[in-house]
Amino acid sequence: xxxxxxxxxxxxxxxxxxxxxxxxxxxxxxxxxxxxxxxxxxxxxxxxxxxxxxxxxxxxxxxxxxxxxxxxxxxxxxxxxxxxxxxxxxxxxxxxxxxxxxxxxxxxxxxxxxxxxxxxxxxxxxxxxxxxxxxxxxxxxxxxxxxxxxxxxxxxxxxxxxxxxxxxxxxxxxxxxxxxxxxxxxxxxxxxxxxxxxxxxxxxxxxxxxxxxxxxxxxxxxxxxxxxxxxxxxxxxxxxxxxxxxxxxxxxxxxxxxxxxxxxxxx
Amino acid sequence: xxxxxxxxxxxxxxxxxxxxxxxxxxxxxxxxxxxxxxxxxxxxxxxxxxxxxxxxxxxxxxxxxxxxxxxxxxxxxxxxxxxxxxxxxxxxxxxxxxxxxxxxxxxxxxxxxxxxxxxxxxxxxxxxxxxxxxxxxxxxxxxxxxxxxxxxxxxxxxxxxxxxxxxxxxxxxxxxxxxxxxxxxxxxxxxxxxxxxxxxxxxxxxxxxxxxxxxxxxxxxxxxxxxxxxxxxxxxxxxxxxxxxxxxxxxxxxxxxxxxxxxxxxx
DNA sequence: TAGTTCTGTGTATTACTTACACTATTAACT
DNA sequence: AGTTAATAGTGTAAGTAATACACAGAACTA
Numbered sequence: 001x002x003x004x005x006x007x008x009x010x011x012x013x014x015x016x017x018x019x020x021x022x023x024x025x026x027x028x029x030x031x032x033x034x035x036x037x038x039x040x041x042x043x044x045x046x047x048x049x050x051x052x053x054x055x056x057x058x059x060x061x062x063x064x065x066x067x068x069x070x071x072x073x074x075x076x077x078x079x080x081x082x083x084x085x086x087x088x089x090x091x092x093x094x095x096x097x098x099x100x101x102x103x104x105x106x107x108x109x110x111x112x113x114x115x116x117x118x119x120x121x122x123x124x125x126x127x128x129x130x131x132x133x134x135x136x137x138x139x140x141x142x143x144x145x146x147x148x149x150x151x152x153x154x155x156x157x158x159x160x161x162x163x164x165x166x167x168x169x170x171x172x173x174x175x176x177x178x179x180x181x182x183x184x185x186x187x188x189x190x191x192x193x194x195x196x197x198x199x200x201x202x203x204x205x206x207x208x209x210x211x212x213x214x215x216x217x218x219x220x221x222x223x224x225x226x227x228x229x230x231x232x233x234x235x236x237x238x239x240x241x242x243x244x245x246x247x248x249x250x251x252x253x254x255x256x257x258x259x260x261x262x263x264x265x266x267x
Numbered sequence: 268x269x270x271x272x273x274x275x276x277x278x279x280x281x282x283x284x285x286x287x288x289x290x291x292x293x294x295x296x297x298x299x300x301x302x303x304x305x306x307x308x309x310x311x312x313x314x315x316x317x318x319x320x321x322x323x324x325x326x327x328x329x330x331x332x333x334x335x336x337x338x339x340x341x342x343x344x345x346x347x348x349x350x351x352x353x354x355x356x357x358x359x360x361x362x363x364x365x366x367x368x369x370x371x372x373x374x375x376x377x378x379x380x381x382x383x384x385x386x387x388x389x390x391x392x393x394x395x396x397x398x399x400x401x402x403x404x405x406x407x408x409x410x411x412x413x414x415x416x417x418x419x420x421x422x423x424x425x426x427x428x429x430x431x432x433x434x435x436x437x438x439x440x441x442x443x444x445x446x447x448x449x450x451x452x453x454x455x456x457x458x459x460x461x462x463x464x465x466x467x468x469x470x471x472x473x474x475x476x477x478x479x480x481x482x483x484x485x486x487x488x489x490x491x492x493x494x495x496x497x498x499x500x501x502x503x504x505x506x507x508x509x510x511x512x513x514x515x516x517x518x519x520x521x522x523x524x525x526x527x528x529x530x531x532x533x534x
Numbered sequence: 535t536a537g538t539t540c541t542g543t544g545t546a547t548t549a550c551t552t553a554c555a556c557t558a559t560t561a562a563c564t
Numbered sequence: 565a566g567t568t569a570a571t572a573g574t575g576t577a578a579g580t581a582a583t584a585c586a587c588a589g590a591a592c593t594a
Contacts, residue, residue: 011462011466011469015466015473027592028592029591029593030539030540030541030591031539032540032541032591033540033542057580058583059582068543068544070543070583071542071543073584074542079582129447131451132447132509135466135469140479140482143482144481151481162515163519165441166520169440169441170433170436174436176397180398181398198279199402203282203407212407213411214411214415218414218418218427221423221424248426248429249429249433252520252524253433253519255526256518256521256522294560294561294562295570297558297559297560297561297570300573301572324549334573337553337575346552
């Protein structure tokens with residue numbers, strides 16, 4: 001049941017789950033709980049950070065805390081709930097604040113970079129099923145920061161929400177691809193670039209040119225192409241990978257917003 | 268192991284898997300196989316179409332064919348391989364052919380619509396882990412059709428590949444969200460729109476306005492907003508949902524390409 | 535102190551993938 | 565034709581996982 005589509009059971013339940021403090025409270029009957037919900041969540045996050053999301057089983061989390069599997073269910077209704085809580089907990093970093101120069105586009109780029117950093121800090125996040133727009137306190141903080149920039153050029157509410165969703169989706173999925181590729185490459189003692197060129201070469205070896213003229217042409221040129229556009233993390237030498245080139249795509253999306261709003265900056 | 272990050276085991280293996288005909292061959296020793304790989308894959312696809320990807324277990328697929336679980340492993344090395352094969356098999360529909368008027372933008376929109384139709388025909392596809400750009404014969408056919416349009420305005424190879432990847436990502440993830448929401452709503456006997464407004468209302472009830480000024484303002488206006496931009500399937504009355512409004516975002520992305528290439532149409 | 539309620543534990547159930555050994559089959563070779 | 569060797573489908577079992585359920589003991593309330 002881990003990564004099937006989780007029943008967000010009417011968004012309401014999700015919001016309740018993520019916003020209910022669930023702190024100890026004054027004094028109830030029975031034995032005092034030795035754990036707290038946030039301790040459980042923190043342990044799970046730590047485990048995921050260290051060994052990946054597939055290491056997060058109720059057993060492993062419980063073991064990490066020194067308790068039995070079933071004890072966790074006193075703090076969390078199900079594993080799916082735990083994952084939801086983990087996702088919001090992992091977004092505890094602070095998103096960029098408002099810019100002084102009011103340059104929404106630079107602000108949006110900053111925000112994207114921060115999101116990338118966030119995902120890099122907790123790579124397992126990109127593997128969690130995303131039900132929809134964020135609902136938890138931390139998720140909303142990030143949404144606030146993103147919307148603030150995206151709304152500035154004068155998008156309507158639903159437009160702004162949609163564009164922000166598109167940006168996060170692209171960032172998340174691109175990073176997921178990169179993580180997958182890095183992992184696969186690493187298992188084979190290779191670099192991502194090896195894997196990419198293996199894909200290009202492998203396909204070129206299999207495709208008949210006349211059946212797929214565009215693909216073969218593009219793949220052929222891809223191999224030869226030298227100039228990688230300076231991208232999101234040109235600073236770090238990561239041996240290539242999808243995110244490195246992502247700057248181009250993000251620029252196009254922001255271009256699209258600019259073209260639509262005609263460069264104005266009010267609302 | 269179903270939906271962990273699958274080891275694409277160097278893209279090469281994936282390509283080999285997807286392109287090796289694996290057809291009966293002349294005559295080998297031992298009992299004649301009673302099944303073929305494609306029969307297995309077809310059965311799995313049929314099962315997924317009918318009951319969703321979570322119904323696809325080796326046991327269910329085998330049962331559907333009237334064989335035992337283990338017999339399937341004569342045709343497929345692992346469940347992950349089966350999923351890979353299913354993904355490509357499900358893309359058997361024919362993508363749009365080249366336009367006569369050479370209007371790349373209209374062509375790209377057509378292509379997007381066709382992708383949406385494809386995903387609607389096999390909703391489980393959006394739940395499969397995507398390792399990277401397509402590698403299978405059918406996937407490449409779709410890539411050919413998409414690249415043909417996207418390349419036309421004069422993008423460089425890596426740029427075109429990236430923009431196409433962004434488009435598919437956005438389409439797939441948006442549809443996944445919609446399917447999730449529809450499913451959740453359905454389980455509670457509601458419409459998607461109910462779910463959406465539950466999200467808006469739920470959040471508004473929880474957020475403090477001054478901590479999240481932009482979000483509260485935007486959510487407030489969202490509730491009031493009347494004009495839904497005519498979107499991808501304004502033809503079908505599906506009671507709202509993410510895809511309905513997606514046209515706007517896609518338009519921005521295509522705007523961005525147009526702004527970049529300056530409206531020229533050659534290469 | 536008696537009663538009640540809640541915590542953490544132990545056990546069992548269910549569902550899944552897949553390794554391995556076994557039998558029955560059938561082509562290739564003598 | 566008879567032998568050999570490879571191969572197809574079966575049965576069983578191991579390993580991992582989530583989680584339902586009952587219970588022992590703790591700690592508050594009356």
